Amino acid sequence: MAAELPVPVYTSLSDVYPDLVLAAKQGARFNDLAAEYEAAFGTKPKYIARAPGRVNLIGEHIDYTLFGVFPAAIEQDILIACGPRASQDPGHVEAHNTHPKYTPQSFAPMLLSTASDASTKQDQEVNASVDVQSWHLDINPKELRWESYVKAGYYGVLNHFFDPSTNPSAHPVPVNILVSGTVPAGSGLSSSAAMVVSSTLAFLAINNKLQGEEKIKKGKLVQMAVENEKRVGVNSGGMDQAASILCTPNSALYITFFPSLSAELVSLPHTSTPGEGVVLVCANSLVVSDKAVGAKTRYNLRVVETLVAAYILAKELKLTLPPSPQGKPPTLREVLSAYIGKPEPVETDVLKDGLERLLNEIDVLRASHLRGEEKSTEGEDGGVTLEEMIKASGLSSEKFHEIYLSWVDVEATHFQLYKRTKHIYTESLRVLQFRELCLASSSPISASTSPTETFKALGTLMSSSHTSCSQLYECSCPELDDLTQIALESGAYGSRLTGAGWGGCTVSLVPEGKVDEFIGKVAGRYGKFGGLGGDALGEAIFATRPGVGAFVFELTD
Structure with missing residues (x-):
């Protein structure tokens, strides 16, 4: 391993x-x-x-x-x-x-003394606490510098x-x-x-x-x-x-x-014929995305939404979850494990079956259901307020804040539990399907399937992933949506954002023999690449292999 x-x-x-x-x-x-x-x-x-x-x-x-x-x-x-x-x-x-x-x-690390609970009975008899030294380096996560x-x-x-x-x-x-x-x-x-x-x-x-x-x-x-x-x-x-x-x-x-x-x-x-395989092309939207800077309304907020969704989903489906290590709240993967009801680790086909079945159960996370409305509306889900989310959890306000909000800074008027969960479970299913296609392509029986068909299937999964990221997880941006569409129209089998999103790069699956043509088309159509040339353009869009x-x-x- x-x-x-x-x-x-x-x-x-x-x-x-x-x-x-x-x-x-x-x-x-x-x-x-x-x-x-x-x-x-x-x-x-x-x-x-x-x-x-x-x-x-x-x-x-x-x-x-x-x-x-x-x-x-x-x-x-x-x-x-x-x-x-x-x-x-x-x-x-x-x-x-x-x-x-x-x-x-x-800079230099400093040894600082902090009070800690006495660890032995003898310590307790002498003093209620003992001094413990630990290393300290000054890092301000709200004002990041390169040396941080x-x-x-x-x-x-x-x-x-x-x-x-x-x-x-x-x-x-x-x-x-x-x-x-x-x-x-x-x-x-x-x-x-x-x-x-x-x-x-x-x-x-x-x-x-x-x-x-x-x-x-x-x-x-x-x-x-x-x-x-x-x-x-x-x-x-x-x-x-x-x-x-x-x-x-x-x-x-x-x-x-x-x-x-x-x-x-x-x-x-891959193929045995040079020039007929695929390569990865990364294209920078030139929209800077720093996970730490926007964490409370983006990255960290999504973490909290998925954790709360896991707890409420387990509660709604009456699933029994084992105690999490160190008192950590359960994740959506642990909810799936409880739903499958088999000892971990499970085979990927069991995991796929469990995901497909559980996806039919997640309507219980729709905002209308959590509010106690009689009919669950289709289409856009507006999410729930903090108060509604706490009520749905069945926890006291104090306990809820302790478990889900005391360790992280987030900011939202509405929390999107259903949409985030649907993305997590469908995206996880796409990963398993992507892996299967890759493994099958290297097996002897794959000779009956043309490489192009495999590349197209992989590309379809990548493009579906981007749609989910954009519409359900809402971690895309107009520039990334534009760039992926241009990539598809320029000959890519599939294209999606990669990384945390809200800016940054896309990755496209491109026919090996058409890479230069593809890069030229994307560079000519994506507005933010206008005026770039030479090394600057080469840093903004480039082909790469693992x-x-x-x-x-x-x-x-």
Whole structure:
């Protein structure tokens, strides 16, 4: 399993990129970054941590409900060169960025004392509380700066490997870092996750936590990166981090999160005839979408809506849910598990059958039903107010706020429980159908089905996904809707938004032999591409294939 493999540390890029042309291209980038690092700090870097962005082929906004998703790593990435720094302050960081708009930053973690309940009877007899020290880095999620993502990655390393309560003599190494990246910020290609993953890797590497007995596995790194990104105010489900860390070339990942993290490498359909396959084309809407900035009315609000919907759906269907770990509220995936009534993990055909049956039951979440109206209206569902939602849950106002609102900042007049649930369950079904098509295309019996038919079927699922994201989950925007329509009219088999939405990128499935023609048509019709040319246009719309996941490159003399 990919999650059980150790995080790779390479000393030769030819081990990462077997293709000589690609190895030479990437080698030039790594050499240039090492030279810039030496110019900035006067010494050569010891490591370069690399984490790619990702494109989600299908399965949007369902990872935090614990349903499987289908992403792939892309060539665009974040690189962080790092080396030890001469400093008397433990863990002091001097952080530079190759982009001129990001100014150099200097910071160091601090040990702060906090009061904690006494842990032993003897402690209790002496004092009601004891002082506990913990590391602190200043991160303001309401006013994000580029170094906040660096600090977020650092937090995980401090918490996991430098706990002062268990190892008071251990201190992090002072470090110089230089950040460079080609993943456009706010594009929906997961630049934030790539930044946090590469930061986490850089601090692990410089503190010798990727070798010997402490060498961590990829699955553990995914968990750390998910927790780290929460430091910047984003309640991520883990898809972005898993794709950035676990992916391999020429494959996508079917990632599941329930009952535990699991990742299956799945080859995308291909043909034996050069030029007759498909490639992925990413197009940036040029509408910047920052998950953290609009979280309370967008991303985090959707998390709350799905969690409340899960609780009320289980209540309406009289399902018995097992206690969630650490008192966390149940997810829509856990509701499905209770509805199926079989021990997890279940086979995908059982999961599909359960989804299809449960979709016939979700009308109980319509606003009219929750208000006690006699007839459930079809069409547009206006949602419910906070008061109506609390009443439908059967919880007291205090208990409801404690479970669903005390840990997150959201803002809404109406909460859309039915529409969000319908998207989650139909999108999860599309992911399973997408996976089946990919697996079938690589089996011997697939010879009876033409590759074009498979590509069209995959494209149809992608386009249906976008419609659901736009109409049910309301995470699209006019520019993304326009861009996907232009892509379909320009020859794509299918097109959809990818990432959190509300801006960012689309991904289109395009015939391999028509990529240049396709890009030319889209560039000519999408208004925001007007006036772009050369490198600027190449950064806004580009073809890519599934690439390698995160790794650390160790520089040797």
